[in-house]
Amino acid sequence: xxxxxxxxxxxxxxxxxxxxxxxxxxVYAIGNPADILIAPxxxxxxxxxxxxxxxxxxxxxxxxxxxxANAVQGDLGRSFKFNESxxxxxxxxxxxxxxxxxxxxxxxxxxxxxxxxxxxxxPNSIPSKLIMGFSAFGFSVPAFWLGLMxxxxxxxxxxxxPASGRGQTVNLFGIPVSFLTWDGVRHMILPxxxxxxxxxSLIIRLTRAGTQEVIRSDYVKYAKAKGLRPARIIxxxxxxxxLIPIITVLGMEFGRTIAFATxxxxxxxxxxxxxxxxxxxxxxDRPVIVAYLMIIVVMFIFINLIVxxxxxxLDPRVRLEERR
Amino acid sequence: xxxxxxxxxxxxxxxxxxxxxxxxxxxVWAQSVLKVGNSTEPASLDPQYSTTGATQxxxxxxxxxxxxxxxxxxxxxxxxxxxxxxxxxxxxLKLRQGVKFHDGKDFGAADIVYSIKRIPRVPDxxxxxxxxxxxxxxxxxxxxxxxxxxxxxxSPQLPLDLSFVYxxxxxxxxxxxxxxxxxxxxxxxxxxxxxxxxVRGDRLVLDKNPNYWGKKSSYxxxxxxxxxxxPSRVAALLAGDVDIIDQVSPVDQDRLRKDFRVSLLSxxxxxxxxxxxxxxxxxxxxxxxxxxxPLDKNPLKDPxxxxxxxxxxxxxxxxxxxxxGAAEPAGQFVPEGMVGYAPDLLPDPYDVEKAKKLLADAxxxxxxxxxxxxxxxxxxxxxxVAQTIGQFFARIGLDVKVQALPYSVxxxxxxxLEYSIFLMGFGNTTGDAAxxxxxxxATFDAAAGLGANNRGRYSNPxxxxxxxxxxxxxxxxxxxxxxxxxxxxxFAKDHAILPLYFQTTTWAVRxxxxxxxxxxxxTLANYVTPVK
Numbered sequence: 001x002x003x004x005x006x007x008x009x010x011x012x013x014x015x016x017x018x019x020x021x022x023x024x025x026x027v028y029a030i031g032n033p034a035d036i037l038i039a040p041x042x043x044x045x046x047x048x049x050x051x052x053x054x055x056x057x058x059x060x061x062x063x064x065x066x067x068x069a070n071a072v073q074g075d076l077g078r079s080f081k082f083n084e085s086x087x088x089x090x091x092x093x094x095x096x097x098x099x100x101x102x103x104x105x106x107x108x109x110x111x112x113x114x115x116x117x118x119x120x121x122x123p124n125s126i127p128s129k130l131i132m133g134f135s136a137f138g139f140s141v142p143a144f145w146l147g148l149m150x151x152x153x154x155x156x157x158x159x160x161x162p163a164s165g166r167g168q169t170v171n172l173f174g175i176p177v178s179f180l181t182w183d184g185v186r187h188m189i190l191p192x193x194x195x196x197x198x199x200x201s202l203i204i205r206l207t208r209a210g211t212q213e214v215i216r217s218d219y220v221k222y223a224k225a226k227g228l229r230p231a232r233i234i235x236x237x238x239x240x241x242x243l244i245p246i247i248t249v250l251g252m253e254f255g256r257t258i259a260f261a262t263x264x265x266x267x268x269x270x271x272x273x274x275x276x277x278x279x280x281x282x283x284x285d286r287p288v289i290v291a292y293l294m295i296i297v298v299m300f301i302f303i304n305l306i307v308x309x310x311x312x313x314l315d316p317r318v319r320l321e322e323r324r
Numbered sequence: 325x326x327x328x329x330x331x332x333x334x335x336x337x338x339x340x341x342x343x344x345x346x347x348x349x350x351x352v353w354a355q356s357v358l359k360v361g362n363s364t365e366p367a368s369l370d371p372q373y374s375t376t377g378a379t380q381x382x383x384x385x386x387x388x389x390x391x392x393x394x395x396x397x398x399x400x401x402x403x404x405x406x407x408x409x410x411x412x413x414x415x416x417l418k419l420r421q422g423v424k425f426h427d428g429k430d431f432g433a434a435d436i437v438y439s440i441k442r443i444p445r446v447p448d449x450x451x452x453x454x455x456x457x458x459x460x461x462x463x464x465x466x467x468x469x470x471x472x473x474x475x476x477x478x479s480p481q482l483p484l485d486l487s488f489v490y491x492x493x494x495x496x497x498x499x500x501x502x503x504x505x506x507x508x509x510x511x512x513x514x515x516x517x518x519x520x521x522x523v524r525g526d527r528l529v530l531d532k533n534p535n536y537w538g539k540k541s542s543y544x545x546x547x548x549x550x551x552x553x554x555p556s557r558v559a560a561l562l563a564g565d566v567d568i569i570d571q572v573s574p575v576d577q578d579r580l581r582k583d584f585r586v587s588l589l590s591x592x593x594x595x596x597x598x599x600x601x602x603x604x605x606x607x608x609x610x611x612x613x614x615x616x617x618p619l620d621k622n623p624l625k626d627p628x629x630x631x632x633x634x635x636x637x638x639x640x641x642x643x644x645x646x647x648x649g650a651a652e653p654a655g656q657f658v659p660e661g662m663v664g665y666a667p668d669l670l671p672d673p674y675d676v677e678k679a680k681k682l683l684a685d686a687x688x689x690x691x692x693x694x695x696x697x698x699x700x701x702x703x704x705x706x707x708x709v710a711q712t713i714g715q716f717f718a719r720i721g722l723d724v725k726v727q728a729l730p731y732s733v734x735x736x737x738x739x740x741l742e743y744s745i746f747l748m749g750f751g752n753t754t755g756d757a758a759x760x761x762x763x764x765x766a767t768f769d770a771a772a773g774l775g776a777n778n779r780g781r782y783s784n785p786x787x788x789x790x791x792x793x794x795x796x797x798x799x800x801x802x803x804x805x806x807x808x809x810x811x812x813x814x815f816a817k818d819h820a821i822l823p824l825y826f827q828t829t830t831w832a833v834r835x836x837x838x839x840x841x842x843x844x845x846x847t848l849a850n851y852v853t854p855v856k
Contacts, residue, residue: 031736037450046773050450082367083448083502092524148555155563163563164556165549166526269551269560271525282701284732 005305012301019297020071023290024064032056033284037080054080067290076294077287079280086291090273095175096166097265097272101258103179103188104196108250112200116207117234123212131204138201147194147267154190162187164269191268195261199253203246210242217241243314251307259296358543358837360847361557361566365550369522370505371490371513372443375451377753381846382548383490385530386426387513390417390436391487395842396661397594397755399483403431403491403514404471409798412478417486419469423537425493426518433465438494440473445498456485480798484754516541516850525550530849541850548849561586561832568839570847572830573704574648586832591841592652592659593829594752596760597703599696599713599822601630602744604781610695610744614723623692624745630819631672632682636720637713638674643825646708650830654823656811657750657757657764661843663800664757664807669815671823679720691721697738697746700728704827710747713824738779749827750777753844757807758794764821765814766791782820787813 027033034051051057055066067077076086119128155163167187169176178184214220215238223233262274273292280288364378371383392402404417423431440463443453459479464472473482496510504510511519516538517530528548532541549566551557558576560566562585572580572588580586601624602608608622623629639653655671658664683691694717698710707728714724729737738746750760767783768775775781787810794806814820829845839852 031732035736035739036732046452046454053448054450078448080450083373084506089524096525148559151556151559151563155565156559159563163560163565164551165560165565266553267556269549269553269556271523275525275552282730282732 004308008301008305012298015301016294016297020067020290020294021064023293024060024067024286027284027286027289028060031284033080033286036283037285076291079288080285081280081283081288082285086287089276089288090292090295093271093273093276095177096270097258097261097274099177099179100188100191100195100261100264100270100272101254103192104199104257105250105254107192107196108199108203111196112203113207113239113246116204117211117239119204120208120211120215121234123208132208135201135204138197141197143194143197143263144267146197147191147264150190150194151267161190164267166271191264191270194268195257195264199250199257202249202253206246206249207242210245211238214238214241240314244311247307247310247314251303255296255300255303258299355544356542357545357547358541358568358849358852359566360546360548360849360852361551361560361569362548362847363550363552363554363557363569363571365525365548365552366528368502368506369508369511369519370446370500370502371492372439372446372453373449373502373505375453375488377751377845382528384515384846385517385546385548385849386511386515386519387490387492388515389487390439390489390491391483393487393755393844395591395840395844397753397843399487399755402487403436404486407483407486410472413475415473415475415482416466417471417473419471420537421469423514424535425514426512426533427493429493429495429512431491431514432468433471434468434494435491436471437463437465438496439489439491442492442496442498443489447502453488456488459485478796478798480796480803481758484756516848517546520545536850539850542853543849546849558832561834564834567837568831568833568847568852570829570831570845572832574650576832577650577830578648580832584835586834587838588830588832589839589841590650590828590830591843592661593827593845594755594843595703595749595827596654596657596659596752597651597706597709597747597749597824597827598654598764599633599824600738600746600748600764600780601633601821602741602780603630603820604783605741608744609742610697612693614690614693616693619692622744623686623688626686627818628682628686629688630822632679632686632720633717634672634819634822635675635679635682637672637716637822637824639671639825640674642709642712646705646712647825647827650704650828651825652828654825656815656823657760658752659826662752662755662757663804664761664811666808666811669811676720683720688721691723693723693725694745695725695727695743697734697743698726698728699731699734699747702731702734703747703749706747706749709824713747741779741781743779746779747824748777748779755843757811758791758803761807761810761814762791762795780821782814782818784813784818784820787818787820 034047034056038047038050055063070077078084079086079089082089115131119131122128151163154161165187167178167184168181169178169184170180172180179188220233220237223237261272262278264270265272265274266278276288277292364381366379366382367374367376368379369382371387373379388403390402390404391407392400394400403420403423405420406418408416410416419433419436425431440457440460443457446452459475459477459482460473461476462474464474466472491514493512500510506522508519508522516533516536518533520529520531522528530546532544551560554573554576557569558572558580561569577588580588602622603624606622607618608624611619611622611624613619643649643651643653652659653671656666656669683689696710696714698706700707710726710728714726717724737743750764752760762774763777765778765782765787766774767788768778768781790806790810794803794810797803815823829841831839831841831847833839836855837852838855842848
């Protein structure tokens with residue numbers, strides 16, 4: 001297992017390097033940050049000064065080389081627009097995005113799996129049909145539209161929940177979190193639902209399909225015949241065996257949620273990373289874009305690693321070592 | 325009946341708790357709070373860091389400039405109550421007395437000296453204020469309320485430049501980092517509000533400055549919340565999460581007009597939208613014959629063709645249908661009220677017959693083909709406007725393709741002269757026509773910083789002469805005369821660019837409050853007042 005993890009980490013270093021190179025080339029291909037950032041009526045001398053200061057007059061490979069040299073010392077560059085460390089800008093916004101992502105994961109797991117299980121056991125009942133209808137709706141409707149609809153219904157017409165923003169925060173180990181205050185939770189409900197919608201629908205269907213398949217298997221019939229309590233059959237035998245595809249999907253989706261919660265964050269004015277990245281792309285703030293994507297790559301690798309480790313815990317047939 | 329009557333002790337305890345709770349929140353209830361929903365947020369709280377409107381909008385609440393500007397962008401006294409040219413290279417400023425900074429320190433000449441000298445030293449700013457103090461050689465405090473500015477060369481625009489210099493206390497350390505500012509450490513100004521807290525992306529919290537010399541705020545506390553998404557901002561207003569929002573899009577305006585909970589307030593803004601044409605090159609990349617083959621000469625070089633294109637555009641319809649009335653047709657660079665506006669220059673009429681005739685006279689009876697480029701994420705309904713213009717051109721016989729792109733790509737390409745004809749905008753933030761006409765229409769001269777936005781490379785020596793004359797005279801009347809004459813040459817005679825419309829900016833407020841709209845599009849919280 002240890003060897004496995006170490007090999008994974010080594011592979012990730014290569015991946016991160018490749019990613020940084022691709023982003024550098026990509027941003028360069030889109031346009032010149034100088035044209036966007038510098039005031040249009042700056043004199044030629046001013047332009048030259050700014051370009052020189054940001055190092056944009058160097059050949060691309062020189063800029064990349066400098067970037068790598070700084071990166072190994074932990075400095076991923078300073079934002080062109082804000083003149084603050086790119087890492088710091090992103091780190092400031094990570095807690096907000098993570099909080100939202102975990103809230104949506106929480107909803108997905110504790111709402112999606114039970115609903116899916118129920119639907120799998122009693123596929124023809126009316127609640128089950130309602131659940132399936134909702135899930136079809138959930139992953140065919142665009143998140144943007146759904147978010148706005150939720151705001152109109154719950155915030156404007158009913159006035160039950162706030163329309164946007166993050167609620168009151170308290171510091172937990174120095175990191176501001178909002179789920180510990182009632183005001184914070186109220187602000188989180190709509191965006192978390194919006195973010196979870198697609199995943200929820202997916203998980204409900206996956207769980208239902210998995211459940212239906214597992215119920216028919218021999219070991220479940222045997223357990224029933226033996227007279228085990230239904231709760232034990234469901235929770236221990238059925239659930240554990242349906243979880244593998246679900247964990248895979250959750251892992252992938254969770255990574256995607258953190259990386260690209262942009263739409264939800266924009267609609268709900270949630271001060272997270274997604275908003276930062278979309279703004280940075282529009283103004284070609286290259287240091288922030290590069291730093292962000294590198295962090296995302298590292299995060300994805302980490303999530304994949306955890307998912308693989310959970311596999312081996314769930315299914316004894318899966319071994320993570322080399323197969324001879 | 326099984327009732328439980330609370331004992332006397334329990335009642336007293338409950339009552340005490342209740343009173344304590346009311347007492348604690350009572351302090352909060354007494355404070356009146358205004359919540360503003362902004363479409364942008366500042367890049368930094370250092371007022372000398374960035375000239376962009378988004379950052380200045382925040383700086384304007386906390387700090388003040390040496391010379392002020394009213395809602396029509398005309399200059400008014402602020403921290404300087406008077407300014408005059410003593411000799412061509414020396415200006416004298418008289419300063420306002422009795423002003424205090426938020427930390428209690430008295431304002432005086434030393435702060436002006438410090439603020440002007442600090443600007444060139446602000447590190448790493450992509451849009452710095454250096455240009456506004458570039459003409460100043462030295463600053464001398466003659467006495468505590470008089471300052472002399474010694475110039476490198478005569479500069480009639482000095483007062484205008486000074487209206488962009490924000491004043492910081494002279495006690496601010498020279499090496500204060502941008503990080504310090506963003507945490508609020510040296511955010512101490514003379515303005516109507518004091519800094520309380522800034523959480524980037526979430527809120528900027530300011531408290532009323534009770535000792536402010538100017539128009540005091542009607543609210544104890546103001547919270548600015550950046551909500552960049554248009555529908556979300558409107559929803560926040562309707563839900564009561566915010567009391568006032570800016571930059572209401574035309575689509576939302578229709579809806580809000582019918583809602584009794586809110587009122588709309590508008591004002592023409594400084595942004596002028598126009599069509600820019602490659603009037604310089606013989607071979608232009610996106611102009612060709614109708615058969616797709618290149619033409620021997622570029623039709624856009626002919627003023628008759630340009631006039632024809634202008635006459636083909638129905639500006640009234642454009643404004644009414646595509647922008648829902650949230651604009652005014654334009655015939656020149658600046659709207660009425662700004663310096664340099666020539667009352668005889670009206671927007672070109674809509675005349676398809678005349679346009680076709682002009683095209684035929686110029687030698688293109690069957691038209692030609694063009695690709696019209698446009699940004700799609702920078703100006704209000706920019707892509708739709710470009711599509712509409714394309715259709716207008718088609719009506720006089722041209723074959724038109726419209727290409728809309730994100731500004732990050734479009735801007736670079738247009739500057740590299742890769743386009744032939746495109747939609748563009750210019751923000752007349754100085755309140756007069758000089759800056760715009762110099763940037764967009766003066767002959768391109770990189771060394772002198774002229775024509776930086778002249779992406780069609782229009783060049784007329786007469787025009788250049790007039791612009792230069794306007795820049796070197798400090799006689800306001802003469803200056804305006806030169807600018808008007810230059811406008812007549814560029815627009816009525818040459819049709820150098822095709823002005824389309826001036827955007828209007830609209831705010832929406834909840835019933836019970838009102839705001840005085842401004843041409844610079846800022847939302848100044850101390851001008852938001854309750855309505856009886």
